[in-house]
Structure formats: structure tokens, C-alpha cells
Amino acid sequence: MKTVDILKKNVFLEHVAILQYLIHMFLIKDEKLRGEIEEIAKEEMKHMHMFASRAVYLGSQVDIKSVEDDIKDCDDIVNLIKEDIKAEEEAIEIYSAQIDLTKDDITKKMLELIIEDEKKHKKIFEYISEELEKDRQENITESPVKETVAFMNYLLRERYIKIVEIVKDFINDRDTSRKDFNLYKAIESMKLMGKIGETMAEKGIPVCFKYIKEKLGRTDISNMDDIMAVLNKFAKKERFMEAYEKDMEKGKGFTIGDLTSQE
Numbered sequence: 001m002k003t004v005d006i007l008k009k010n011v012f013l014e015h016v017a018i019l020q021y022l023i024h025m026f027l028i029k030d031e032k033l034r035g036e037i038e039e040i041a042k043e044e045m046k047h048m049h050m051f052a053s054r055a056v057y058l059g060s061q062v063d064i065k066s067v068e069d070d071i072k073d074c075d076d077i078v079n080l081i082k083e084d085i086k087a088e089e090e091a092i093e094i095y096s097a098q099i100d101l102t103k104d105d106i107t108k109k110m111l112e113l114i115i116e117d118e119k120k121h122k123k124i125f126e127y128i129s130e131e132l133e134k135d136r137q138e139n140i141t142e143s144p145v146k147e148t149v150a151f152m153n154y155l156l157r158e159r160y161i162k163i164v165e166i167v168k169d170f171i172n173d174r175d176t177s178r179k180d181f182n183l184y185k186a187i188e189s190m191k192l193m194g195k196i197g198e199t200m201a202e203k204g205i206p207v208c209f210k211y212i213k214e215k216l217g218r219t220d221i222s223n224m225d226d227i228m229a230v231l232n233k234f235a236k237k238e239r240f241m242e243a244y245e246k247d248m249e250k251g252k253g254f255t256i257g258d259l260t261s262q263e
């Protein structure tokens with residue numbers, strides 16, 4: 001196996017972990033436990049970025065596609081966290097074997113470093129699993145599939161798809177100003193995804209993309225004022241970013257300072 005193939009495989013594995021952990025995080029009411037998972041997801045993002053950057057540096061393009069069909073979801077959270085422990089174990093096993101398969105010293109070092117992170121993650125998931133077992137009933141959200149459930153899942157998924165597109169551009173771009181801009185856009189989209197997910201967790205709305213297909217009819221959003229306010233704010237910012245992107249295509253250029261000053 002060539003080093004770039006190893007790296008690209010790992011980008012995929014990290015991507016699956018990121019989405020899976022975020023989806024699981026949004027199923028947990030306890031803010032502290034959610035925070036623990038958020039930290040892990042952020043580290044997986046770093047891993048994904050490291051693997052991808054190395055592949056691009058070695059002359060490869062990295063294709064990033066939605067991985068929603070590859071994650072473990074739509075089950076009770078106690079079972080799902082067990083899947084996360086398994087995912088960490090698999091990552092440790094796969095990365096350990098890869099150290100001997102590559103001749104690239106940087107990739108070897110990266111793998112060694114990342115394996116240590118994955119070992120730490122495994123322990124944290126084991127702790128989370130124990131905590132959730134303690135109040136199993138508390139943490140299981142069982143609400144019927146209503147329009148609002150489908151709508152919120154739709155919003156969450158739409159944001160995820162958008163992030164995938166932006167990250168793909170971000171990773172493969174050699175133009176540093178465009179790269180900065182795409183990073184900015186990705187972070188904005190992640191913030192919004194986080195807000196939507198947190199709202200779902202707090203209101204006990206189950207996260208499961210299957211629900212979108214089951215029932216996306218008219219949506220009763222009368223009790224969703226808070227989330228609508230957030231959406232409006234982000235929509236405004238998104239239009240502003242789109243305008244900037246057009247300027248950039250015309251070669252006018254931009255600075256991140258211009259964007260942030262519009263807050």
C-alpha cells in the first residue's frame with residue numbers, strides 16, 4: 001500500500017469518526033458529557049487535517065464525500081457509545097499496523113502521535129459509557145417522528161453536507177488566501193451545526209437522518225423561536241460570505257478582517 005493510499009484511507013476513517021461522534025453527542029442531554037465528546041471530535045478533525053495535508057503535500061488530491069451511510073446511528077445512545085469505543089479500538093489497531101507499511105518518516109511520526117490520542121479517546125468513551133449506564137432512562141430520548149423532528153434533522157444534515165463541500169475545497173487548495181476563506185466558512189458552518197445539534201439535544205429531539213425521509217411535511221416551528229433567530233443570523237452572514245466569494249472570483253481579493261468586522 002502506498003503512503004498516499006494509507007493517508008487517504010485514514011482521512012476517511014477520521015471523517016466517519018467526526019460525524020459519528022457529533023451525531024452521538026447531540027443525543028446526550030448532559031452538557032458536560034457533550035463537551036467531552038466535542039473535544040474528541042475536534043481532535044479527530046485535527047487528525048483528518050494532518051492526514052489530508054500530508055497526502056496533498058505528497059502530490060495527491062483528497063476526495064471528501066458525505067459519510068452519513070458509514071456511521072452507526074439511529075439507536076439508543078448507550079449502544080452507540082459502545083460503537084464509539086469499538087471505533088477507537090479499530091483505529092488503534094489499523095494505525096499501529098500502518099507504521100510498518102510506510103517508508104515516509106513524517107507519516108510514521110503522525111501515526112505514533114495519533115495512536116496516543118485514540119487511546120485517550122477510548123478511555124473517555126468508556127467513562128461516558130459508564131456515566132450513561134447510571135441513568136440509562138434519563139438519557140434515552142423516545143419521541144415519535146414528528147415534522148419538527150424531521151425538520152431539525154434536515155437542517156442538521158444540510159449543514160453537514162455544506163461542511164463536506166467546504167472542507168474538500170479547503171484541503172485541496174494551494175492558494176493560501178482561498179484556504180483561509182474556506183476555513184472561515186467551514187468554522188461558521190460548524191458553529192451553526194453545533195447550535196442546531198445542541199438545540200436538538202436540549203429539547204430531546206432525536207438525531208437520526210432517516211427521520212428526514214420518513215416525514216418532512218409542514219413544520220410546526222412555533223416553539224422554535226430561538227433556533228429560527230440563530231438561523232436568520234447565520235443566513236445573513238452566509239449571504240455576505242457568498243458576496244465575498246463572487247468578489248474573490250473577480251480577483252478583487254479580501255481579508256478575513258473584512259469578514260469578521262461584519263459581526
Ligand SMILES: [Fe+2]
Pocket residue numbers: 014017043044047091114118
Ligand atoms: Fe482520530
Ligand SMILES: [Fe+2]
Pocket residue numbers: 017040044088091117118121122
Ligand atoms: Fe479517536
